[in-house]
Amino acid sequence: MYASAEELVFDIAELASFELFSPVVDETVWFFRDLLGMIETARSGDSVYLRGFEDPYGHSLKITHRDTPGMGHAGWRANSVPALHRRVEAIERSGLGRGWVEGEVGMGPAYEFTTPDGAVQRIGFEVAYYEPPAEQRSVVLNRVQRRPLNGVPIRRLDHLNLLSRDVTENRRFFAEQLGFKLSEHILFSDDTEGGAWLRAMTRSHDIALVKDGVGGGGRLHHVAFLYGNTQHLMDACDVLTDNGLEIEAAMASHAISQAQFVYVLEPGGNRIELVGSAGYQVTDPSWQPVVWAQDAIDDAIIWYGSELPAEFDTYGTPVVGPTNYRTPNRYAATEAGMILGGRASV
Numbered sequence: 001m002y003a004s005a006e007e008l009v010f011d012i013a014e015l016a017s018f019e020l021f022s023p024v025v026d027e028t029v030w031f032f033r034d035l036l037g038m039i040e041t042a043r044s045g046d047s048v049y050l051r052g053f054e055d056p057y058g059h060s061l062k063i064t065h066r067d068t069p070g071m072g073h074a075g076w077r078a079n080s081v082p083a084l085h086r087r088v089e090a091i092e093r094s095g096l097g098r099g100w101v102e103g104e105v106g107m108g109p110a111y112e113f114t115t116p117d118g119a120v121q122r123i124g125f126e127v128a129y130y131e132p133p134a135e136q137r138s139v140v141l142n143r144v145q146r147r148p149l150n151g152v153p154i155r156r157l158d159h160l161n162l163l164s165r166d167v168t169e170n171r172r173f174f175a176e177q178l179g180f181k182l183s184e185h186i187l188f189s190d191d192t193e194g195g196a197w198l199r200a201m202t203r204s205h206d207i208a209l210v211k212d213g214v215g216g217g218g219r220l221h222h223v224a225f226l227y228g229n230t231q232h233l234m235d236a237c238d239v240l241t242d243n244g245l246e247i248e249a250a251m252a253s254h255a256i257s258q259a260q261f262v263y264v265l266e267p268g269g270n271r272i273e274l275v276g277s278a279g280y281q282v283t284d285p286s287w288q289p290v291v292w293a294q295d296a297i298d299d300a301i302i303w304y305g306s307e308l309p310a311e312f313d314t315y316g317t318p319v320v321g322p323t324n325y326r327t328p329n330r331y332a333a334t335e336a337g338m339i340l341g342g343r344a345s346v
């Protein structure tokens with residue numbers, strides 16, 4: 001049997017940058033720089049810019065001060081200038097475009113828009129590549145710079161996961177306006193989607209959309225950074241716990257995507273995923289989306305050291321409703337009922 005031929009167009013290359021809001025920027029920078037080995041490359045206004053040692057651009061993470069945690073924007077890089085303009089036209093037709101943004105550190109013009117849930121995204125092509133100082137060049141010539149010696153250094157930004165009011169509506173937006181391909185999804189018994197994992201190119205997913213268990217969607221479930229070697233997850237857990245952070249779930253392996261993972265809340269309250277092995281690649285042009293029916297969801301994690309807590313499905317940033325999660329800083333309880341304060345303040 002032969003699969004039907006459909007011309008595949010890949011206009012988006014990757015998640016190139018991500019802006020994280022934190023009420024405690026210094027502590028959040030400490031988390032990413034001192035514990036996860038990211039390199040600070042710039043400061044501007046209320047923002048600090050960092051990158052992993054294999055991130056090719058000037059920054060992959062922008063941390064900006066806000067009173068409540070959450071996502072600032074996700075920055076996608078198009079595969080070419082024509083691809084960028086094709087996608088901008090499609091976004092404008094959807095009515096969710098906001099217009100061009102210029103002046104971002106290390107980035108050329110980018111077009112800003114929102115998902116149907118209101119999560120802010122940008123798409124651009126021009127970027128400034130990172131040039132390491134001579135003493136930081138690696139003998140591994142395909143590596144952007146030498147592996148840092150502090151913390152347990154992540155290699156690079158990997159993917160994001162958004163809580164969605166309506167997974168199907170948001171999944172269609174990413175597929176139709178941006179050209180993402182569906183790799184896997186969860187279908188509940190009433191035929192509604194519980195989650196969708198979409199890829200820009202060949203990685204199993206660059207964005208995941210999961211049903212928001214309590215809120216109206218558009219919140220950050222997590223942003224993920226890649227180790228590539230699962231062995232680093234154990235070292236990371238040791239360093240994180242030794243420095244007062246509580247691991248939400250570790251170590252375990254997703255069946256969906258096959259990535260091995262650790263989840264931890266950074267000091268600002270945002271959930272961060274650390275990915276060991278990167279999971280599978282989709283190189284089959286006729287790939288058919290994998291369907292996880294409701295009765296198969298228990299197998300969606302195939303082995304684990306600790307089960308996912310109940311709040312895994314409801315906690316996101318900004319926080320909605322009460323939470324028992326704690327972070328190791330003095331971020332006081334919010335109107336939303338966030339119970340933070342953790343070990344350092346009790």
Ligand SMILES: [Fe+2]
Pocket residue numbers: 159160161208222224273
């Ligand atoms: Fe993830």
